[in-house]
Amino acid sequence: MVHTLGRLLANPNLGLKLRTGRADVAVHWAHVSDLVDPTPYLDRGSLLLTTGLSLGRTSRRWPEYVDRLARAGVPGVGFGVGLRHAQIPEPLISAAVQRGLSVVEVPKPTPFSSVVRMVADGLMAEERAEQSASMERYRGLVRAALIPPPHRSIVTRLAGLLDAWVLLLSREGNLLAGAPDHARRYAERVRLEVSRTRSWHAAAFDHGDARVILLSVGQGSRPAGVLAIGRTLPLGVHERGVVDVAVDLLSLGVAQAAELLDSERRERTTVLSMLLSDRVAAATDAADALGIPLPEPPVRIAVLTTDAARRDDLLELLENTGGLQIVSALVACESRGRVAVVLPAVEGETGVMHTIISRMRGSAGVISEPVDLGGLAKVWPKIVALADTLPSSATGRLLSTKDVADVGLLSYVSKAEADGWAFATLAPLESEDARRIDLLTTVRTYLAHNGNTEAASAALEIHRRTLAYRLNRAETLLGRRFSDPALRAELWMAFTARDR
DSSP states (O other): OOOOOHHTTTTTTTTTTESSOSSSOOOOOOOOOOOOGGGGOOOOTEEEEETTTTTTTTTHHHHHHHHHHHHOOOEEEEEEOOSOOOOHHHHHHHHHHHHEEEEEEEETTSSHHHHHHHHHHHHHHHHHHHHHHHHHHHHHHHTTTTTHHHHHHHHHHHHHHTEEEEEEEESOOOEEEEEEEEGGHHHHHHHHHHHHHHTTTTEEEEEEEEEEEEEEEEESSSSEEEEEESSSSSSOOHHHHHHHHHHHHTTTHHHHHHHHHHHHHHHHHHHHHHHTTTHHHHHHHHHHHTTTOOSSSSSSEEEOOOOOHHHHHHHHHHTTHHHHHHOOOEEEEOTTSOEEEEEEOTTTHHHHHHHHHHHTTEEEEEEEOOBOGGHHHHHHHHHHHHHHHHHGGTOOEOOOOOOHHHOOOGGGSSHHHHHHHHHHHHHHGGSSHHHTTTTHHHHHHHHHHHOOOHHHHHHHHHHHHHHHHHHHHHHHHSHHHHHOOOHHHHHHHHHHHHOO
């Protein structure tokens, strides 16, 4: 709570009256002075109490006097009437209006000491209230440290107490905890800043509207992790105390948290490996023993791909997505480093996966049709083969096997490669002799009508014998017969590539 001029005005024992300005300005102290220039003795935020003994009722020095006070950060003036001045001089009020200072009339019966005491008592009460609130925050952090996993509970509680986003990263840069949910989007920027900063034991940087503070977690020259706190407003004195307590609590367990995360990932990889090798009973027993929940069948399995440098980011995002946690999705890296997710075949879950892939730049994925747990070993090789050969056009998408087929074969070939192959394949039909009888159009029309000569000759508006002559000529130039289905398929793909 901030002590304001309005709280002084609301005290009937003081009898103060606001003559100009605002009542909601903050007052950090009150100082008595009748000097012409009291500013050397004033702190910013101090209410100046004066009787105006040094200046006359119509003195031209009032504007200069008010200007000095404004530059010194004085929020207002308490003017005592009845001694030197029967009322507040108008030049003072006019100058205060121009500079945005508040002016309060202090009646003669009210000693300045009463105003100062009121400010001091209010500030002391605020300090006691803030200390009490801080102690409750400290106790809240200690209680959070008792809720497993403690590092996540502490980070969540700290974010709520500070109304800020908070990230906890291991020394290696792995995300150990983040709150609220949107905080994870800042992890990459924090990693970048940590790598740039030689000493991040107490560093800071600006990110958008937020000021981000980096604090080391752990003891010694090589801390176990880094705590990042981002918010628009600077931290107050008591809030910094809350942060210090959080850092001390996190220092006790952040190294263990990083080790726990690695252990959990290895355990999930083990369970996934059992499922993919068709050892469902063993996988179920291992999951029960390790406390790893498995999704209810029928299930789908998805393979996600991304740049090698961003694989850990993708894994962390999947591990910390609430929608996947609720349905007990199994998130793990299989033996060759691919990121896999086994999730229940329920409505909405593929939407969660789509959202994750769209958020992770350069990612793509393939997801299977619903199967029981025993069917994962059969669909896995097919899904992996598709995921390992996804074309660039699939980036940002989660594809089913049908979607992959719809993408088309040419999507797996670069345009330059497809154009070169199409040119070489169709070149015999584009020689000078071939162009004279338009063999290119003839062959394309023939293929478009599935080899039906009557339909093709009608479409070309030529006699069937003329069509037969042209096709025979084309076969001679190509060195192959149209009865060969491979030739027909290759020619049609070449025409399609040219159209693309």
